[in-house]
Amino acid sequence: MQIDFFHAADQSELRGWFSSQQAVTQWAGPGVAWPLTEEFMRTLLDADKQQPARLLTFATRCEGQLAAVAQLSFDWENHLACLCRVAVNPALRGKGLAGQLLDVMIHTAFNNPAIERLELVVYPHNLAAVRTYEKLGFVREGVRRACVAVGDARWDSAFYGLLRAEFTARSAA
Template identity: 65%
Template structure:
């Protein structure tokens, strides 16, 4: 998978992956509307200009097609990074694309001097994502019960973290 910053040409494909407000909330949180608004999509395009990095949006491509999107946020004052808004093209799910992309984003985050922790939040019903995060070495630290309202439903949200000293760099990357 080729990974680069999210670009203008990725906007239409990403927008087509969601069919409901619940889909968008699962990906982007309760503050993002469905259908995706142009003003929101524009916020995904400024990664290359951020100094220092605050919230970078990455696009993973497989055979030239948008396969996954994920963001890495940085809190430099607290020495942490946050993986967020991870989504895989619905037509490409089940191929470990999120794992591949996230391995690269985790390595990149820990290459930043001063980043001592990476964290993420995931809705507890999203078992596929949870399996991926745990496989990557994230540790479940707690659950915010009924923290998000989606229509009449309330969703629980789990917090996962990985400390620098827990990070195990893949063998291939160590040899490179």
């Protein structure tokens, strides 16, 4: 598995992973429309041009095929980073690719001494994602009930956090 930044050449393959507004909402949140627009896709690029970094989009590749994508955003004023928009190629799910990518991203965040907290938001019905985050050491901190409208449904959002001290203790064990 190769981990790199997301590239313009990856856009078409990523678009093919989503077949509905519900699938895009589960990945990117309620503010992103399906089908994915050119404007949105541009927000996934230019990681290497940001100084300091605000939003980095990582990608993994297996045998040349786009395997997983995830973003890491930074709030430098509050010394925190956020994992977001984690997606795995539907043809490659169930192989632990998200966990491997997220482990690298967690280390990337905490390798910067300014970052004291890493957080994320997940829909609790996404059990595979919840299991992955908890396995990586994230602690569930709360739930906003029925906070996202998806068609006629209302989804809860669960909030998870990982503190530098927890990461350090887990890494030492």
